[in-house]
Amino acid sequence: MNGAFVSGAFLHRADLHGSVSDPTLDTMNFLNEITLRYPQAISFAPGRPYDGFFDTGQIFEHIQRYLNHLSDNGNSPESVRDAMFQYGPTAGRIRELIADSLRRDENIDVPPDSIVVTVGCQEAMLLAVRALIAGRDDVLLVASPCYVGITGAARLLDVELIAVEEQESGLSTADLEAALESQRALGRRPRAFYVVPDHSNPSGTTMPLATRHQLLDLADRHDILLLEDSPYRLVSGAPRLPTLKSLDRRHRVVHLGSFSKTLFPGARVGYAVADQPVHDAHGRTGLLADELAKIKSMVTVNTSPLSQAAVAGMLLAAEGQVAELNKEASAYYRGTMRSTLHRLEQRFPPGVREATRVRWNSPEGGFFLTVRVPFRADNEALARSAQDFGVIWTPMSYFHPHGGGDHSIRLSTSYLTEHHISEGIDRLGDFIEHEAQRPSGPES
């Protein structure tokens, strides 16, 4: 071959942390290929927000509302122009509005200075992991299964993940404590635990209030931070338990926020709340947010002021009350989740459920639920399901950083019509029954 070519596998810095085995990207690619190959299949795979309530034309109104807000607050026309045109501050332009919204919606009361506006929650994760996992022995803990975004951020930074296996009822703080202790015994320094307390992606579990309090105590006792990510809370329609951050009296929680589910994904605006005091080498005290902003200057410089203006306009329109703004969407998602659960009940009445050993959890909100199946739910099974039964789902094993979840699947309910849910669950039922009757391999 004439000229440059490059051998692949860029993503494996094998000699740094060979133990980060995560094949998430390859498996996600397989899922995409299956989706493209069987366009007629009903797909429970994508966790897309429903866009039926979105009006493109309103984006202009939202941006204009923010510009008017700037003018009304004494900014000259030149200054308003600069607010859109120039790069703007690294930590973001709309921190006051976000702080205000967090107070109204979430009872989280933090100074605007403790907020960094990010390019979606993904960048917030990356910044937090980069800031906290600084030494060779530092480790980040996650629940397993866990959201692929945090796995990706860790992988990008060659940070080793320690996975704490979730129980069927969700995370056990005793399991987390055991993991912390065994890591310490190995000479490692646990720094943070990443968690999605509400309607988690992928499993759909919600952490009980008592566990939240236990987790905060545990974090304080073991001197770790909690990275709380909770994008589905304000579109769940279910009664909301308090966020970890709102219960946090000892600066133990870095709250990672997203507007992708509540306002719109295309803005790519998220944020981190990091009000932890930080002492630098010169004895000065700042906030963890300042450190995150410094790191951000090396990643994206700043979040698009245009995107921030659109989000700010929406926050202004809702007077900061994002939950209120999402009443209709929440009802919609609650409806699709209920329909899915109802249809599963119908398709798997108790007798059939027992015979097939199928069971599922019953989230009160969010986009996802877990179905436990009596066979190995791997890529081969997914291919058979799509080809022979016209239904697509996500193998739960995709979300386990160190293996596991081989007999579970994730169903996403956020983007399907009632008709597709009904038809899709019927197809899934046929597929499961068929698989259950196949001559079983050594594992199933």
Place this chain on the structure above:
Amino acid sequence: MNGAFVSGAFLHRADLHGSVSDPTLDTMNFLNEITLRYPQAISFAPGRPYDGFFDTGQIFEHIQRYLNHLSDNGNSPESVRDAMFQYGPTAGRIRELIADSLRRDENIDVPPDSIVVTVGCQEAMLLAVRALIAGRDDVLLVASPCYVGITGAARLLDVELIAVEEQESGLSTADLEAALESQRALGRRPRAFYVVPDHSNPSGTTMPLATRHQLLDLADRHDILLLEDSPYRLVSGAPRLPTLKSLDRRHRVVHLGSFSKTLFPGARVGYAVADQPVHDAHGRTGLLADELAKIKSMVTVNTSPLSQAAVAGMLLAAEGQVAELNKEASAYYRGTMRSTLHRLEQRFPPGVREATRVRWNSPEGGFFLTVRVPFRADNEALARSAQDFGVIWTPMSYFHPHGGGDHSIRLSTSYLTEHHISEGIDRLGDFIEHEAQRPSGPES
């Protein structure tokens, strides 16, 4: 102290690459502090684009133009809504328009598939460095002084930089070759060289055509890639030499693009052109762009469709001819550069120049020039300059990853009026003369 606090210096993973000593952020903070402390001083520090030609209201027209373009190309109203609302493809939505513009403006003819749209050029750098510097012995080479964005991306990823000192006339390929050979002799694997061929930031040098050809040959001979970053070309007004990418016949160049200087910074849209074939572990061939997109999924997931729409609308309005679109801005920047050079000539006539040993380069375009001064141009000198003479500049040492530049300063000419340039250079002249007469320290 009750609760969590965090010790600082997150940014130093000291035990990984202690040799990356770069104190850029601290020094930049000093510059910011000086700027805040002396608001009346005339500042040649910020490399901000001039915003006088920007009309906020036109953003709406640009976005609408792109939406109409989608409709005109057969997209349903739902599909147009989704193009704005949803996350969108990781590699970007507007690759065809960018490819078209690169063909018209830059004689760069690449398939849209080889482009990844990024959150500004900063993210493009980060993706390229993460993709290419994969092993423990891999190194990235840069010219010194160099743009802080690449230093930052390398630092974020704990990638060691090898700095090749620029001559006053610019980069010498012989120096680069010597550095490549000495790295190889140390058992390291040089992977890429980052370069700003046109009106470089910070020094303002432009690489002659012969050097461009030599550099391409060198890259091929030594099996490295060239990361070409050239944000000032299309706003320079000067005759343009061909980009490295347009001369690249052997897939040696990854072209990093920015719309921050040509369209508007607040969009935060850049791109990477990476048409290198890549062979993966399964023997499949893809493009380097695909690998960059996979990494991007771990950084920002995708670039805001709203920002992309604004940029796309501007590209459509200009029929892809960004250079043409920037005629007025180019003339403006050319004017401010000429005025600065002219005023320097006046303030330092040949006799004074000789007596003070002051000299400078004469860029034909771009935002920056280098002034060589007869004293140590450090933070203390900057503080004296701001306080006693009311003029601010950037110490060139900020841009040297491994030391150097102690007797040079960077002047940015992009954002000043004629009056400020004239007055500012007079003040700078007074300051330089005063410093030249100070009892000199051991270094100056």
